[in-house]
Amino acid sequence: MSADAAAQSATALNRATLSELEIPVPSYDRDTLRVGIVHIGVGGFHRAHQAMYLDRLFAAGRDQDWALCGVGVLDADRAMGEVLHRQDELYTLVEKHADGSRAPRVIGSMVEFLVGPDDPEAVLARMTDPAVRIVSLTVTEGGYHVNTATGEFDPSEAAVAHDIASPVDDAPTSAFGYLVEALRRRRADGNPPFTVMSCDNIAGNGDVAHRMITAFARLRDDALGTDLAAWIEREVPFPNSMVDRITPRTTDADRAELAERFGVDDGWPVVCEPFCQWVLEDTFVSGRPAFDEAGVQVVADVEPYELMKLRLLNASHQAIAYLGYLAGFRYAHEVCADDEFVRFVRGYMDDEATPTLLPVPGVDLDEYKSTLISRFANPEIRDTLARLAAESSDRIPPWLVPVIRKNLENGGEVERSALIVAAWARYAEGVDEDGAPIEVVDTGRAEDRIAAARRYPDEPLAFLEDRSLFGDLVDDERFTAAYRRHLDRLHTDGARAALQAVLAGA
Ligand SMILES: NC(=O)c1ccc[n+]([C@@H]2O[C@H](COP(=O)([O-])OP(=O)(O)OC[C@H]3O[C@@H](n4cnc5c(N)ncnc54)[C@H](O)[C@@H]3O)[C@@H](O)[C@H]2O)c1
Numbered sequence: 001m002s003a004d005a006a007a008q009s010a011t012a013l014n015r016a017t018l019s020e021l022e023i024p025v026p027s028y029d030r031d032t033l034r035v036g037i038v039h040i041g042v043g044g045f046h047r048a049h050q051a052m053y054l055d056r057l058f059a060a061g062r063d064q065d066w067a068l069c070g071v072g073v074l075d076a077d078r079a080m081g082e083v084l085h086r087q088d089e090l091y092t093l094v095e096k097h098a099d100g101s102r103a104p105r106v107i108g109s110m111v112e113f114l115v116g117p118d119d120p121e122a123v124l125a126r127m128t129d130p131a132v133r134i135v136s137l138t139v140t141e142g143g144y145h146v147n148t149a150t151g152e153f154d155p156s157e158a159a160v161a162h163d164i165a166s167p168v169d170d171a172p173t174s175a176f177g178y179l180v181e182a183l184r185r186r187r188a189d190g191n192p193p194f195t196v197m198s199c200d201n202i203a204g205n206g207d208v209a210h211r212m213i214t215a216f217a218r219l220r221d222d223a224l225g226t227d228l229a230a231w232i233e234r235e236v237p238f239p240n241s242m243v244d245r246i247t248p249r250t251t252d253a254d255r256a257e258l259a260e261r262f263g264v265d266d267g268w269p270v271v272c273e274p275f276c277q278w279v280l281e282d283t284f285v286s287g288r289p290a291f292d293e294a295g296v297q298v299v300a301d302v303e304p305y306e307l308m309k310l311r312l313l314n315a316s317h318q319a320i321a322y323l324g325y326l327a328g329f330r331y332a333h334e335v336c337a338d339d340e341f342v343r344f345v346r347g348y349m350d351d352e353a354t355p356t357l358l359p360v361p362g363v364d365l366d367e368y369k370s371t372l373i374s375r376f377a378n379p380e381i382r383d384t385l386a387r388l389a390a391e392s393s394d395r396i397p398p399w400l401v402p403v404i405r406k407n408l409e410n411g412g413e414v415e416r417s418a419l420i421v422a423a424w425a426r427y428a429e430g431v432d433e434d435g436a437p438i439e440v441v442d443t444g445r446a447e448d449r450i451a452a453a454r455r456y457p458d459e460p461l462a463f464l465e466d467r468s469l470f471g472d473l474v475d476d477e478r479f480t481a482a483y484r485r486h487l488d489r490l491h492t493d494g495a496r497a498a499l500q501a502v503l504a505g506a
């Protein structure tokens with residue numbers, strides 16, 4: 001049967017067709033689930049992670065009053081809304097194993113999806129329902145509006161600026177706008193607040209959410225003459241968490257494969273690696289699902305785990321992304337099939353990232369790092385370097401710059417980190433080693449990064465001069481010497497030679 005024919009004969013996923021499917025489907029009665037969590041930012045990751053853990057709990061007959069209502073606050077989220085509405089909020093999660101096998105399963109833990117721009121009052125009504133006790137977030141690093149130079153709240157984005165100044169009756173347009181207006185209404189109604197549970201890749205994600213959301217509320221208090229910020233500060237918990245599961249963007253090939261191999265016609269399945277981890281701090285105002293019974297590690301202090309993950313996994317993704325792209329690769333697994341790149345990444349992990357970590361209870365770091373390399377090398381995941389190289393200004397400053405600063409303070413090594421930063425600068429020029437254009441994706445920063453990168457060679461440190469991204473790294477002679485040497489080599493000899501020089505200790 002041709003791919004087209006297979007797709008046409010596949011069964012469209014929705015509640016009426018569940019019993020016809022030949023893959024695992026929810027074994028629980030979704031009609032008895034009740035919404036207890038609103039999640040803002042329903043992309044691939046949330047659907048591969050938190051929604052999957054809840055599906056596991058429901059399948060075990062637990063906690064049926066903690067079902068999910070997904071919310072999108074951006075116009076772009078309409079596309080997800082259309083697919084999920086058509087499919088009764090069901091979707092397929094496909095785990096891709098390195099041996100080519102697949103573990104697909106229909107996830108049923110989301111029972112409602114609301115698009116903010118279409119019906120803001122419906123979103124607020126759900127968020128103010130006392131049955132909702134958690135609002136969770138995956139709104140990307142940029143969604144927290146942190147000024148990377150000062151670490152303070154940056155109110156300049158249009159949607160946020162609108163929500164700070166608008167009258168109470170105006171519809172919110174940003175995630176923070178919805179959160180703070182819902183909390184205001186709950187307090188006015190005499191109801192307890194909800195817990196705000198960030199699941200983004202940010203060190204101290206709960207603490208950052210806490211500081212940014214209260215700063216937003218303070219500015220709104222100033223505009224409206226209210227006193228909500230102090231109440232939020234006092235009453236709303238913001239647990240920290242470390243979240244992990246490599247979830248690439250869904251492609252048409254993924255949709256076609258699901259139809260051909262498993263007979264399921266799903267408009268927006270999620271594909272991911274088999275590995276999954278969630279380490280969560282136990283601070284909730286009105287309870288939580290028994291996440292720990294679904295495999296979540298509930299701990300008192302998340303910090304050692306999140307530093308380990310962000311500095312070993314996410315910063316290594318940055319190492320792979322720019323150098324790998326410039327060397328001609330397009331996928332993470334291709335880079336990790338190359339011995340020189342693997343030695344480089346492992347060297348960064350061992351000699352630069354690891355000395356900056358805290359002791360991590362119960363984790364063998366050597367094994368963790370080896371597992372990371374094999375996860376990156378899974379050829380079935382097909383994680384694109386373009387995904388890993390996007391939004392660099394939100395990623396290098398929080399993940400790699402703290403490693404560099406710590407090593408500079410302690411006399412530690414910075415050679416590999418300096419090459420990673422130089423490779424970002426070279427990549428940001430927007431032209432690859434064959435003269436082909438590179439699409440530099442860096443929301444709100446791309447133009448400025450490209451312009452700074454292109455000031456090379458006249459001003460070799462121009463890219464580093466932005467203190468909002470790099471702090472005072474540009475003033476450190478040891479770092480700038482390494483950075484300049486690597487940047488020169490990237491231009492004269494290319495990414496592979498620059499990497500080989502570091503491996504050779506040159
Ligand atoms: N994909 C992964 O491998 C992975 C793994 C661990 C953690 N994460 C975390 O999850 C986040 C999302 O990743 P994804 O793969 O789901 O991406 P995605 O592009 O599939 O989805 C992103 C979601 O965030 C929403 N969003 C983006 N900017 C927003 C903003 N300013 N305000 C409100 N909503 C906003 C989008 O509408 C969308 O629903 C990442 O940025 C990261 O912090 C991702």
Ligand SMILES: O=P(O)(O)OC[C@@H](O)[C@@H](O)[C@H](O)[C@H](O)CO
Nearest residue numbers: 201243244245246247314317388
């Ligand atoms: O999703 P981001 O923007 O936080 O970062 C890109 C990747 O490093 C990230 O998505 C990883 O795949 C993920 O953190 C693995 O758990």
